Each structure stands twice: as C-alpha cells, then as structure tokens.
Amino acid sequence: MSTAGAPGPVAAAIAQKLSAAFVPVHLEVRNESASHNVPPGSETHFKVVIVSDKFEGAKLLDRHRVVNSALASELSGDVHALSIVAKSPSQWAQSSDVAPSPKCLGGSKK
Amino acid sequence: MAVVMRARLALALLGVAGCAALHPTGASRLVASRAVPRASRARMELAQAGAGDANERIGEMIGSNKIMVFMKGSKLMPQCGFSNAVVQVFNSLKVPYATFDVLSDPDIRQGIKEYSSWPTIPQVYVDGEFIGGCDIVVEMYQKGELQELAARVSAE
Secondary structure (H helix, E strand, O other): OOOOOOOOOOHHHHHHHHHHHHHHEEEEEEOHHHOOOOOOOOOOEEEEEOHHHHHOOOOHHHHHHHHHHHHHHHOOOOOOOEEEEEEHEEEEEEEEOOOOOOOOOOOOOO | OOHHHHHHHHHHHHHHOHHHHHOHHHHHHHHHHHHHOHHHHHHHHHHHOOHHHHHHHHHHHHOOEEEEEEEEEEOEEEEEEHHHHHHHHHHHOOOOEEEEEHHHHHHHHHHHHEEEEEEOOOOEOOOOEEEHHHHHHHHHHHHHHHHHHHHHHOOO
C-alpha cells in the first residue's frame, strides 16, 4: 500500500476511512512523503487512487470534495499534501492512468 | 499542436526537481509582500488581521481577476510542486492570470481554505467560481476543458 514497507498509522487510517465511506472497488494509498523535504518515515504527503460506484455521475470537483471531507481530520493534522484520483468504475475502465505527482520544490513546510 | 503542447507541459511538470535550492523562501516572500496593495495592508493592520478582512480581500482578488490562483510562491518561483504544476498549465494556455503567494500571508493562507471549504493549496478560481486544486486543473487540461474555459473568460 505505501511505497516502502508496511503502511504507517496515517496511511492505515486513510485506507480505513476511505473504505468505510466509499466501499471502493479499487483503492491505493501511496505515501509519497519520501519524495519531499520531510524526515524519513514521515506520513505527510499522500496520493490516493479510489474507484467507487459512489462517484458515478458526480462532478470532478464534488468527487474531490467528498474525499477531502472523509479525510478532514488527517488534513487538519499531519497530512499536508493529498493528491486525489477519484473515478467511477466506468471511468476507471476507460482509463486507469494515474499521472505522477509533481516533484517537491522544497518550500511547502507546514 | 495540442499533442506537442501537452508533451512540453509533461516535461515541465516532471523537470522541476532540484530547483529548491535556487529558491530561498525569503526571496519569494519579499516579491509577494510587494504584490499586496498598500491599502489592503493598511486595512489589515487596522482590523488586526481579522478573518472578516481576509474574506473581503479574497473576495476582491477573485472578483477582479478572471483567473486567480492562490499558491505557494510566485509564478516565477513556485515553492511547491503542486503550485508549480498549476503555473505551468496556465503559462502554456497563454492567458492572463493572477497569483497570490499564501506563504506571504498566514491570514490568507488559512482564510482561503475556509473560504473555499478546500483543505489544500493551490486553489484556482475562474470567473469568480472555485475550480479546484492541482489535480483538477491538470485533469481538466488533459481533457481540453480548461483551454475552453480559459479562452471563454479571457475573451469576455
């Protein structure tokens, strides 16, 4: 689930909350903190890829809003970057490309 | 043509590693604080930087700029990869857009999150309407939707 080793507690909480809220048919929680200007082992930068029936017919902005809402406590805590790919199963069937997250520029200290 | 532009953008998005050392945060703060109108700053001091004042200033910015980007750093020196990606997208569209560096102003940095009910930076407004952050802007660009929207509002 995370890029290296077992998922940390924050990644596990993100996965658990998204599973409960959206019953996804596909879910990835990627800890991308290692690419950023934070200490090793940090859980600050994440990308989630989530595919759920609940996104069917929902606008792009609304899909992102509900994912942000589900993770509100994480986002107001230690997580300060969250990249979201949220698709319905039919959209996922059309394209399962996940663009790489932008590289860190080093200035986004919390 | 579109394919070439997209390929160039992809390079721009991916080719930003290693720039951080060239971008001391102090420099960008200096640039950004100059961008805050003197009147706004004076008013902020009077109001002791209250939340109401931040909302008013945000409203003025998104009301007076067809495309308004709240970001970390400036167009020339983005301080975050997500902010940089948004700048690269709008630069490639060759449309006028304004930016505000939230690192220069903690009231706006917090205020914009509440104003938009959106937890992260960057945030993009087009024609007074909240569009979303980096993921959404890039996805709209890849679908060609952002080009249409930007061309429409810039022509008005």
